Amino acid sequence: MRLSRRFILALLPAALAAQPPERPPMAAQPPVEIRGRIVKVNAGPAQGMPSLDVEADGRTWKIWLGSLRYLIENDFNPRAGQQVVIRAFRPSADRPEAWAVAVTLVEEKRTLRLRDELGRPLWRGGPGRHGKGPGKSR
Secondary structure: HHHOOOOHHHHHHHHHOOOOOOHHHHHOOEEEEEEEEEEEEEOOOOOOOOOOEEEEEOEEEEOOOOOOOHHOOOOOOOOOOOOEEEEEOOOOOOOOOOEEEOOOOOOOOEEOOOEEEOOOOOHHHOOOOOOOOEEEEE
16 A cells, blocks of 8 residues: 555656646637727725726726735736737627736836736746746846
C-alpha cells in the first residue's frame, strides 16, 4: 500500500502538468478589440462590479471591468469622454457587452490588465499571480 501511494504522489505533478488549461466560458472565443469613447463610468460603493459604457461603431457597449479594489490599487480612474482601446471577451455575440482583458486610456497612454489570456481575473491570485496581478503594463 505504501509503495503505490508514493508512486501515485510521484506521478501526480506530471499528470496535472499534462492537462490542457481550463478555459473559462467567457474565453471560449479569442478576445476582440473595441475602440471608442467612454460615455459613462459605473463604479462606486454598492454599485456592483465596475463597468464602462463605451460608444463604438454606432453602438453602446457595456464593458465589465472587475474588482473596484483592484482598480483603486492600480490608480485606474477612467472618465467619461476619454478615448479607449479595450481587449475583451464577448460572452454572447448577440449583446454588446464584454469582459475586459485590458483597457488602454489613449490620451494617458496607460493600460491596465484585468484578466489573463484565458479570462481569469488577475486580482484573484493563483498560479503566477499571487493575488497581486501585473496591473500596470505600461
